[in-house]
Amino acid sequence: MQPPTEPELTAFPADRVRLLPGLGRIDYTELPNPFHQRFGLVRGYLTSLGSGQLLRSFVHEAGIFAPGAPAEPGSRHRGWEALDSQLRGHFLGHWLSAAARIVATTGDPELRVRAEGVVARLAGLQRENGGGWVFSIPEKYLHRIAAGKAVWAPHYTVHKTLMGLLDAHRYLGSDTALETAVRAAGWFHRWTGGFSRAELDDILDVETGGMLEVWADLYGLTGEQEHLELVHRYDRPRLFDPLLAGEDPLTNRHANTTIPEALGAARAYEVTGERRWRNVVEAYWRCAVTDRGHFATGGQTSNEVWTPPHEFAARLGLNTQEHCAVHNMMRLADVLLRWTGEPEYADYLELNLYNGVLAQQHPRTGMAAYYLPLRPGATKKWGTATDSFWCCYGTMVQAHTLHNAYAYYRDRDGGVTVAQYIPSTARWDADGTEVELTQRPDPEVGTHIAAAGERGARSRPDRWAIELTVRAATPVEFDLALRIPEWVSGPVTLTVNGAPRPVPPGARRVTVRRAWRDDAVRLELPRALRAVPLPDRPEAVAFVDGPVVLAGLCDEERRLVGDPARPETLLVPDEERDPFAWRGSWRARGQDRGLRFVPLHEVEDESYAVYFPVTPGH
Secondary structure, X not given: OOOOOOOOEEEOOHHHEEEOOEEEEEOOEEEEOHHHHHHHHHHHHHHHOOHHHHOHHHHHHOOXXXXXXXXXXOOOOOHHHOXXXXXXXXXXXXXHHHXXXXXXXXXXXXXHHHHHHHHHHHHHHHHHOOOOOOOOOOOHHHHHHHOOOOOOOHHHHHHHHHHHHHHHHHHHOOHHHXXXXXXXXXXXXXXXXXXXXXXXXXXXXXXXXXXXXXXXXXXXXXXXXXXXXXXXXXXXHHHHHHHHOOOOOXXXXXXXXXXXXXXXXXXXXXXXXXXXXXXXXXXXXXXXXXXXOOOOOOOOEEXXXXXXXXXXXXXXXXXXXXXXXXHHHXXXXXXXXXXXXXXXXHHHHHHHHHHHHHOOEOOOOOOEEOOOOXXXXXXXXXXXXXXXXXXXXXXXXXXXXXXXXXXXEEEOOOOEEEOOOOOEEEEEEEOOEEEEEEEEEOOOOOOOEOOOOOOOOEOOOOEEXXXXXXXXXXXXXXXXXXXXXXXXXXXXXXXXXXXXXXXXXXXOEEEEEEEEEEEEEEEEEEOOEEEEEEOOEEEEEEEEEOXXXXXXXXXXXXXXXXXXXXXXXXXXXXXEEOOOOOOEEEEEOOOOOOOEEEEHHHOOOOOEEOEEEEEOOO
């Protein structure tokens, strides 16, 4: 094996980036940071779930469940966590991964105690099961799929537990978690050793979740040959070989079955250096995104399957854009961003962050929506705290712990790239000096008197203005690179300590190299309302403000009259809003009926539409 190509960017450790709770004041009102707010909703949800209920199916499987014993405190977990569900226990792994990352980010003492208690309990249950099996479902489920009998995705379920254990080791430093995962891997090594390649391929055609990724992670931690053999046994030639041949094996195929397998190939490349794995990842992205396109929201799935390339009009349904697919495609974009440094992957992350991750979590209750409906007049269908536990609940709690992961990256030469404009602070050591970089929006940017006689009314801010400060005890020289999003609508302006810096037209990033100590940087990104057409129905458009898709509040398809090439003639802003389109509204102008638009991620229970047919007129 040879080492993988050195990545262009590397992630910051979780504890080195903190989300800011607020954005600053406007009109004497403190504006909350929506990313910090959503992070807090997840933290509250995790702490509300009792460990006994989370572990119930694991205890039952270990044979020490006492039917007559008093119920554990808290509401009984139902839905996909009910004891008669074949996916029971899947959520615990997501819970453990999310809790461990929160602890690593904030030092949260309550969640640390809870997470370490869960790990200890799993280790004890593993001993009750004979020292290998540590899962919430019976071993016979895997034997059944090997015999060609139907079971609902047992690999998917056990992967979540292994993922949670490895994240507990990664973020909490838990040796117990790693030892438990290693013993469980021994069970799988023995079991898979009895199958031919063809038999393994048949077994792995039943949804495998992230099993390839978890074996690659484990091999990266241990270097054990047994774990490398598991990586190769969980290879997916029936998916990967057609991709490498330039074919499309994805269209109308279950999306979130294959995305985790591409993530597994990515991790396999990182720990083995085998170029084939990287080729698989690059081919997957071309097939899934580059050659396929996406809805204005960034999603590409309907009824959980990949939409045919550039054929989206017939797929505007109630079951569009599964949250799990959004989250895992964002993880894949993060991989490719780190490998290449190319801004297109950060653009993809941004689009799906606003119109997927934020849009599919209830902004007040924190509950998840499995899908993001795009049929006109649809409503989001929210789950409940203890009666749902869909797969998307698991990816939802993890996704909102990753806002700080996508904001900043270190580059090969010690510089820092700002990839997402999320109000936050990053800290790192540069040549023995602690450096602190903080970014926040200017809440007053772009506001002005709307028209004579309307003093005090605000227009829609016409740009994002990001203020960054760099602090260091002694001067430290490094590159500070700032992403320029693909949606900018005019010349970008940059100043350092008030002095203008050149930004070449069409640049996708701008880099400032200097000796930093106590400096202020201001980046202004012009934005304008855009009308984004459906590829195969261009007269139907979605309205997008920067990266934020707008939803029209209506209970049916509404046809607008106007010029979509001049969307500002179709929509006008209301008075109250903030500069990053996190709140606020627009209204249709010149139409026969009124119609209000709000950011899609603000929609709670209202009926809405995203795409609107437009008839030329006016």
